[in-house]
Amino acid sequence: MKFGVNHSNLYLTAMETDSDKILEDVKNALGEVATRSHFEAVKAKFLGTNGVFRELVKNIAALPKEKKPAAGQAINICKGEIEKIFEAKLAEIEIGEARASLGDVPDPSLSSGGGEIFCHPLRKIRSHTIEIFSKLGFSVADGSEIETEWFCFDALNTPQSHPSRNESDTFYFRENVSLGNVSKNGDERYVLRTHTSTVQIRTMLHSKPPIRILSPGRVFRKDTMDATHSPIFHQCEGLVVEEGTSVCDLKATLDFFFTELIGEGCETRMRPSFFPFVSPGFEVDFRSKNIGKLSNRWIEIGGCGMVAPNVFKNCGYESGSVTGFAFGVGLERLAMLLYGIDDIRLFFQNDTRFLKQFSMPML
Numbered sequence: 001m002k003f004g005v006n007h008s009n010l011y012l013t014a015m016e017t018d019s020d021k022i023l024e025d026v027k028n029a030l031g032e033v034a035t036r037s038h039f040e041a042v043k044a045k046f047l048g049t050n051g052v053f054r055e056l057v058k059n060i061a062a063l064p065k066e067k068k069p070a071a072g073q074a075i076n077i078c079k080g081e082i083e084k085i086f087e088a089k090l091a092e093i094e095i096g097e098a099r100a101s102l103g104d105v106p107d108p109s110l111s112s113g114g115g116e117i118f119c120h121p122l123r124k125i126r127s128h129t130i131e132i133f134s135k136l137g138f139s140v141a142d143g144s145e146i147e148t149e150w151f152c153f154d155a156l157n158t159p160q161s162h163p164s165r166n167e168s169d170t171f172y173f174r175e176n177v178s179l180g181n182v183s184k185n186g187d188e189r190y191v192l193r194t195h196t197s198t199v200q201i202r203t204m205l206h207s208k209p210p211i212r213i214l215s216p217g218r219v220f221r222k223d224t225m226d227a228t229h230s231p232i233f234h235q236c237e238g239l240v241v242e243e244g245t246s247v248c249d250l251k252a253t254l255d256f257f258f259t260e261l262i263g264e265g266c267e268t269r270m271r272p273s274f275f276p277f278v279s280p281g282f283e284v285d286f287r288s289k290n291i292g293k294l295s296n297r298w299i300e301i302g303g304c305g306m307v308a309p310n311v312f313k314n315c316g317y318e319s320g321s322v323t324g325f326a327f328g329v330g331l332e333r334l335a336m337l338l339y340g341i342d343d344i345r346l347f348f349q350n351d352t353r354f355l356k357q358f359s360m361p362m363l
């Protein structure tokens with residue numbers, strides 16, 4: 001096994017040989033292990049304070065200074081490999097333990113719930129959406145449902161005066177609330193995120209282009225619940241950041257999605273609109289020949305646009321160095337149109353008579 005180090009360097013070649021040997025020894029020693037206690041003993045022998053690996057690390061101290069970084073790197077890679085082997089073995093032992101505690105034959109007496117496995121329509125539309133975008137190379141990115149004002153608004157170029165920031169539209173936490181796992185600056189407040197556009201920011205802050213992500217998730221707005229409104233709903237936002245992207249790419253992406261979702265003959269259109277974080281910005285509508293009563297009518301389904309320069313700037317991207325587009329659709333709305341659901345409240349009532357009408361998606 002090689003660890004990508006310089007082979008002309010005699011010392012490192014020796015280190016590789018040591019590393020190879022340890023890996024071999026670990027595999028051999030674990031080959032005989034069947035119990036957790038034996039596993040722990042072997043683990044201590046190799047990775048413990050007085051373990052074999054520790055010896056290898058100590059050898060680095062004797063090296064000339066300029067050789068230390070490369071040797072350290074080789075050792076770290078070796079350690080990673082060893083840890084993976086131990087993890088895999090532990091998983092194997094745990095499965096064995098679980099099997100042993102269940103007995104040889106699985107107990108069939110638990111009811112399966114009476115037949116067909118069903119799937120919540122929101123989960124179904126979410127899976128379907130992800131599946132379609134994965135064909136275009138998108139992966140799923142997650143964010144926090146509790147956000148800071150900066151992530152939800154400021155970083156997305158949304159000024160203090162924007163109506164979406166009103167207390168009457170957004171759920172704010174009390175000022176003295178502090179949450180260990182979502183850090184915030186000074187006196188800004190926490191909010192329940194009003195859109196999944198926050199994930200654009202979280203993603204761009206820690207990764208460089210090319211980026212193709214999809215961020216499905218729950219969002220919150222102060223709306224009174226009725227047949228078409230809910231204070232909790234789900235969005236799926238997409239973000240692409242790559243060199244030379246244009247509105248044409250955005251349109252083609254939307255066309256692809258809706259045609260895959262609804263079928264041939266489905267059209268999309270973009271109407272100029274304003275969202276602070278995109279420029280230009282558009283509303284997205286689609287029209288299809290075969291969606292029952294709504295056939296052949298333009299239906300508004302979301303927003304989209306080219307990522308605004310200020311958003312890139314807030315994420316630390318150099319001005320003019322990248323281009324990108326974003327779009328967002330409401331998942332309840334999509335599911336309602338596609339599955340013929342006429343009341344948004346049904347999604348949240350968990351009435352099995354409703355849920356049973358939706359079968360598992362093909363995964």
Ligand code: PHE
Nearest residue numbers: 195197275303304326327328
């Ligand atoms: N975040 C917008 C909303 O919640 C939708 C949107 C996403 C608009 C991406 C443009 C680009 O309404």
